[in-house]
Amino acid sequence: MxxxxxxxxxxxxxxxxxxxxxxxxxxxxxxxxxxxxxxxxxxxxxxxxxxxARWEAGAAAAVTVQLPPAAASGGRLERALAALEALPEVAEARVMSEAQMQALLRPWLGEAPAVALPLVIELRLAELPASPDELAGRIAAAVPGGVVESHGVWVARLVALAxxxxxxxxxxxxxxxxxxxxxxxxxxxxxxxxxxxxxxxxxxxxxxxxxxxxxxxxxxxxxxxxxxxxxxxxxxxxxxxxxxxxxxxxxxxxxxxxxxxxxxxxxxxxxxxxxxxxxxxxxxxxxxxxxxxxxxxx
Amino acid sequence: MVRFDDVGLRYGSGPAPEVLRDVSFVLPQGSFHWLLGPSGAGKSSLLGLMHLALRPSRGEVEVLGQPLSRLRRGALPGLRRRIGVVYQDFRLLPHLTVFDNVALPMRIAGRAEAQLRADVGEMLRWTGLDAKAGALPATLSGGEQQRVALARAVVMRPALLVADEPTGNLDGVQARRVLALLREMHRLGTTVVVATHAEGLVAEHPAPALRMEEGRLVAHG
Structure with a gap:
């Protein structure tokens, strides 16, 4: 073949x-x-x-409430913590320790500050609020006499931008x-x-x-x-x-x-x-x- | 067997006139028929219906025992593989060698390369083209190209072979050679239908004829 x-x-x-x-x-x-x-x-x-994610994490711990030193007595601090934790936006409210405060202020006030330091409550938020200004107002209302510092406002705007x-x-x-x-x-x-x-x-x-x-x-x-x-x-x-x-x-x-x-x-x-x-x-x-x-x- | 029953064909979907009208005939299995008629009589359309390149606008076409009206579109490729077609203009693929042009239907059918080589080699010898297996179509004469087209049409051993003016572009010698190959396929049991204008060839090879005029079948026998 x-x-x-x-x-x-x-x-x-x-x-x-x-x-x-x-x-x-x-x-x-x-x-x-x-x-x-x-x-x-x-x-x-x-x-x-x-x-x-990074900015959200930063903003979550970025709200603080300052109380005068006298609030440490008379149960005012405990009432403030309870009022803050009752807010749905707040996941955790924690008083900053004296050691932490001194460490933070050491560059300006030295080892033994002569002035009485305020009490600072750190707030960890469950999530970023749609309106940070409104939240700041509600926190201030919950803690009469407290000073709310909420630089989460601009962080939230950055997060929205991102x-x-x-x-x-x-x-x-x-x-x-x-x-x-x-x-x-x-x-x-x-x-x-x-x-x-x-x-x-x-x-x-x-x-x-x-x-x-x-x-x-x-x-x-x-x-x-x-x-x-x-x-x-x-x-x-x-x-x-x-x-x-x-x-x-x-x-x-x-x-x-x-x-x-x-x-x-x-x-x-x-x-x-x-x-x-x-x-x-x-x-x-x-x-x-x-x-x-x-x-x-x- | 091929059966046309009151078939009409119209191109497009508009109100165009029918190019085929009321065509009815039966071609027994294993027969040889000429298809005759002047240009524009409807011969190519009739062949197109036979090799399933067209579908009738009305009536019933039955090819190899399969009524087209009852066949799904997906079933048509299998039926087409049992039909060989030879065109007047050859329709060889210019970028493929002679071997690959002839092997094309087998590759489409998924045949193994080993079997394919043997069958294609046999076809090339049968058509006298074994020495041209590696050539491209553009290097061949018209007669050689038509023999390649014929080898391609019969390599799958079709049950039905239709040829549309297969000798139209060839000189007398080449035309007789192609016709001899078509007659040989008929002797091997294939149903063959050849459309032609070449009355001389028809006279040399008497066979039953279908005669078309203006889209109608005017004579059969």
Missing amino acids: ARPPRVRRSRGRDPLGLRRALSDRLLPALVAAMALLAALALAGAQGAAELT RSLQTVALAALVLVAGIAAAVVAVAVRAGIAARRAAIALLHDMGATDTDIAGRFAGRAGLLVGTGALLGTLLAAPVLAGFADLAAPLLGQVPAGSVAGLPWGSVPWAALALLPLLGAALGWLTAQVTVRRWLRRLP
């Missing part, structure tokens, strides 16, 4: 010629740019979330994903237009919608995943640089050099997901686009 011929079949598994119809340059380059934006948005959302930034960053992420899907859909439609005759031929030969859509989806998934990987790799040093610039906000010292960049601050786990999510987005968009087009065939 004669041996079957040995022939070049390098493109036999790409009958639609998608390696040319879906270019391996333009689409990955566009997706890489969008992945870079997505990575920035993702890191921005994560950074804003961290700032929110939350807004987080929301905007997540919205930007969704927007980038939507644009990426639109770009993939346009590229796939151009590929369909370029390979219309070949698709019709395969369809006439008995190719299923799953087969044809799967060929486009596999190619689109590969290109988008590759582009997203490139964009993510570009984003990593940019994010490390931003983290270094933001170091003072977190009470850290900026490195100022490439070698000292805070690589540990880069959200590696989230970044690692980007190429996978990008590939999945490309695959799914191509599937939907091709299957919708194929429905017009008998």
Whole structure:
């Protein structure tokens, strides 16, 4: 029996010629740019979330009530503590110890202050109030003669700002994903237009919608995943640089050099997901686009 | 078997006139038929219905024992794999080699590469193209391209083979060679329908004919 011929079949598994119809340059380059934006948005959302948590924790212990030294006698301090703990917004009311007070005031008053120190009650709030001014008023009403210091007002505003930034960053992420899907859909439609005759031929030969859509989806998934990987790799040093610039906000010292960049601050786990999510987005968009087009065939 | 029962075909969904009207006939399994008629008579539309590239606007088409009106869309690919089609313009994929063009229906059907190589090699020898297996279609003559298209159409051993003007772009020698291959498929048991303008070829190979005029079947036999 004669041996079957040995022939070049390098493109036999790409009958639609998608390696040319879906270019391996333009689409990955566009997706890489969008992945870079997505990575920035993702890191921005994560950074804003961290700032929110940090500021919220700071604000939770940031309300104090001062009472005159005489309040230590006559049960006034105990009544004040009971009144404060009865407020629903207050998780814990605690009198600051004399040792803590002296430690705090030592830079100004020295080791043995000659003046009588006020009593200070620290309040840990269950959650940040919607209206810090209103809460301050209610605390003052609960403890007559007390002086309420509530710098949680501006902290709450910062937290609201950070939350807004987080929301905007997540919205930007969704927007980038939507644009990426639109770009993939346009590229796939151009590929369909370029390979219309070949698709019709395969369809006439008995190719299923799953087969044809799967060929486009596999190619689109590969290109988008590759582009997203490139964009993510570009984003990593940019994010490390931003983290270094933001170091003072977190009470850290900026490195100022490439070698000292805070690589540990880069959200590696989230970044690692980007190429996978990008590939999945490309695959799914191509599937939907091709299957919708194929429905017009008998 | 192919059966048309009072079939009408209209393109689009508007009030366009029917391109096929009241067409009824039966082609027994294993028969050879010519499909004759002037340009615009509806031959290509009739063949399109036979190889499931079109669906009738009315009436019933039955192909290989399957009435199309009762078939879900998802069942059509399986039926299409039992039908071979030869086009006047060949419709070879230009970026694939001769081998890969012929292998295409087998790959679509999910055949194993080992089996595929043997079957495609046999088809290429049958059509006299084994020396051209690695060539791209653009390097072949018209006759060679049509033989590649024929090899592709029959590599799955179809039960029904339809050819739309398969010799329309070929010279007399190449046309006779392609026709001989079609007749051989008929001898092997395949139902063959060949649309043509070439009255000379029809005279050389007498067989039953369907004759179309203005979308109607005017003669059968």
